[in-house]
Amino acid sequence: MRRIAASALLLLPLVACTWVPIQPEAKAVRVIAAGPAPAGCTRLGDVEVSVKHSVAFYQRNPVKVRDELETLARNEAPGLGANVIQPLDEPAGGTQRFAAWRCP
Numbered sequence: 001m002r003r004i005a006a007s008a009l010l011l012l013p014l015v016a017c018t019w020v021p022i023q024p025e026a027k028a029v030r031v032i033a034a035g036p037a038p039a040g041c042t043r044l045g046d047v048e049v050s051v052k053h054s055v056a057f058y059q060r061n062p063v064k065v066r067d068e069l070e071t072l073a074r075n076e077a078p079g080l081g082a083n084v085i086q087p088l089d090e091p092a093g094g095t096q097r098f099a100a101w102r103c104p
Helices: 002-015 024-028 062-080
Strands: 042-050 084-087 095-102
Touching: 024 062, 042 062, 062 084, 062 095
Parallel strands: none
Antiparallel strands: 042 095, 084 095
């Protein structure tokens, strides 16, 4: 029993950390609010990203999970030629979809 408690105490600080670094080319990718398509932009596709939303019995902070999902989507956007991403739905189970746009 002590081993389990000790393991849990060691894991707790780790699950609070952000594990997803933003890539240099993704820093220029903007995130816009969910809603209608941005005017004058071309949709280049969708991006689906996922992260761990729980570790063992511990649920990670939903704000950190959302931030990591957004960072992952921003990292994927330049590969599609996109400079804007827009969430298509709310995060669920550590997964979220984004539309990738090329805007002037």
